[in-house]
Amino acid sequence: MSSPEWLRSQDPEVARLIEEEEQRQRSTLQLIASENFTSRAVMEATGSVLTNKYAEGYPSRRYYGGNQIVDQVETLAIERCKRLFKAPYANVQPHAGANANAAAYLALLEPRDAVLAMRLDQGGHLTHGSPVNFSGQIYEFVSYGVRETDPNREWLDLDQMRQLAKEQRPKLIVVGATAYSRIIEIDPIREIADEVGALVLFDAAHVAGLIAAGVYPNPLFTSAGDRGADVVTFTTHKTLRGPRGAAIVAHEDLGKRLDKAVFPGLQGGPLEHAIAAKAVAFAEALEPSFADYGRRVVENARVLADALTSEGFRIVSGGTDVHLLLVDLRDFDPDLDGRSAQDRLDRSGITCNRNQIPFDPRSPFVTSGLRLGTAAMTTTGMARDQMKTVASLISRVLRTDDGATCDEVRHEVADLCRSFPPPSER
Ligand code: PLP
Numbered sequence: 001m002s003s004p005e006w007l008r009s010q011d012p013e014v015a016r017l018i019e020e021e022e023q024r025q026r027s028t029l030q031l032i033a034s035e036n037f038t039s040r041a042v043m044e045a046t047g048s049v050l051t052n053k054y055a056e057g058y059p060s061r062r063y064y065g066g067n068q069i070v071d072q073v074e075t076l077a078i079e080r081c082k083r084l085f086k087a088p089y090a091n092v093q094p095h096a097g098a099n100a101n102a103a104a105y106l107a108l109l110e111p112r113d114a115v116l117a118m119r120l121d122q123g124g125h126l127t128h129g130s131p132v133n134f135s136g137q138i139y140e141f142v143s144y145g146v147r148e149t150d151p152n153r154e155w156l157d158l159d160q161m162r163q164l165a166k167e168q169r170p171k172l173i174v175v176g177a178t179a180y181s182r183i184i185e186i187d188p189i190r191e192i193a194d195e196v197g198a199l200v201l202f203d204a205a206h207v208a209g210l211i212a213a214g215v216y217p218n219p220l221f222t223s224a225g226d227r228g229a230d231v232v233t234f235t236t237h238k239t240l241r242g243p244r245g246a247a248i249v250a251h252e253d254l255g256k257r258l259d260k261a262v263f264p265g266l267q268g269g270p271l272e273h274a275i276a277a278k279a280v281a282f283a284e285a286l287e288p289s290f291a292d293y294g295r296r297v298v299e300n301a302r303v304l305a306d307a308l309t310s311e312g313f314r315i316v317s318g319g320t321d322v323h324l325l326l327v328d329l330r331d332f333d334p335d336l337d338g339r340s341a342q343d344r345l346d347r348s349g350i351t352c353n354r355n356q357i358p359f360d361p362r363s364p365f366v367t368s369g370l371r372l373g374t375a376a377m378t379t380t381g382m383a384r385d386q387m388k389t390v391a392s393l394i395s396r397v398l399r400t401d402d403g404a405t406c407d408e409v410r411h412e413v414a415d416l417c418r419s420f421p422p423p424s425e426r
Helices: 005-010 012-027 040-046 068-085 097-108 134-138 158-168 187-196 208-213 252-266 272-286 288-310 338-347 375-379 384-399 403-419
Strands: 089-091 114-118 140-144 172-175 199-203 231-235 246-250 324-328 353-355 369-373
Touching: 005 012, 012 403, 040 272, 068 089, 068 208, 068 246, 068 272, 089 252, 097 134, 097 199, 097 231, 097 246, 097 252, 114 158, 140 158, 158 187, 172 187, 187 199, 208 231, 208 272, 208 288, 246 252, 272 288, 288 324, 288 375, 288 384, 338 353, 338 369, 338 384, 338 403, 375 384, 384 403
Parallel strands: 114 140, 114 172, 172 199, 199 231
Antiparallel strands: 089 246, 231 246, 324 369, 353 369
């Protein structure tokens, strides 16, 4: 990125903070599974004059004048999004993943309807029925989880999902997660939903980029090419490597309800600068090189998981099929909790987040696990060798609680990051 020259002359305080954040991103390792480095083209679209325009409504159905060009921007984003996900319908206006889920619920549910979703302490998201979130306050969420025992320990428990579906007769089954490292096949879920007459919402916030790259099955369709999930929501800023935001794709018959739910149901004017940046990101993801990026993201996650296993860590579910892995710290050191591990890594220039693991005896504020992702590191060009280095750096920091090791590792991390800067001309 270039430094913000004009901003520096107008508001040095904010400019300095942006520069400091840029420096932090360039000199430390970004292992937060929901983050990435966007291209310069995405950045430029995000910072464009489109932020000046009000455009309530949809292309050719706006409440304000002057939208001839904005209509073309949004139509381009919709068409590219549909092409990318082979989707009959797309809405590119949701400001964030939480909004996309809220809009889907508003379109498909009445207050107090029963909904099945994944347990929050086993990988689900706040918008999947947490009592502190609108979803848990408006709808009657019931949670399924992962298997506690072998075989397939810590993999999605489809038997439990089926049993709960039969007992609860939910109107909607939500699948997709924020901390689950295995592919969720849509076929058995469609089958369960059909048995009880439920709709299926696949929350692909995390895996949208992997779907676009063709390394994760497209949940809109079953393996036979029939209707899979009825609706798929996703964020554009994680593995998809676009601007902060979200979108919804679905089958055509639900389009009108979803459009109405996003606007005027939930949001006001769309963020057309973000929508232009989404259009840029969709075009980037349609390039053959993005399929290669997706393959490298998953390969890096697998190499990182194997290398951490060799260092004595246990990987939840035994490994990963996606861009993230959950590390159970207890085998490595029973006294080390997620909060202290995250703090120690932060001091060493390794940025990640603590996370509960399935059946975690510790609270969500403390936790016994870490969630690590490879989407951002892969964007910088890091590959197998660097993943092994990262695993050994993590192990060194967590083996001892001493400040000198953190300082040493911080310098090594900065050296590594200097060789793999976020690409500025991509
Ligand atoms: N759904 C899932 C599965 C997520 O992981 C997230 C964010 O991490 C969201 C929804 C919400 O996205 P946002 O933070 O853009 O609102």
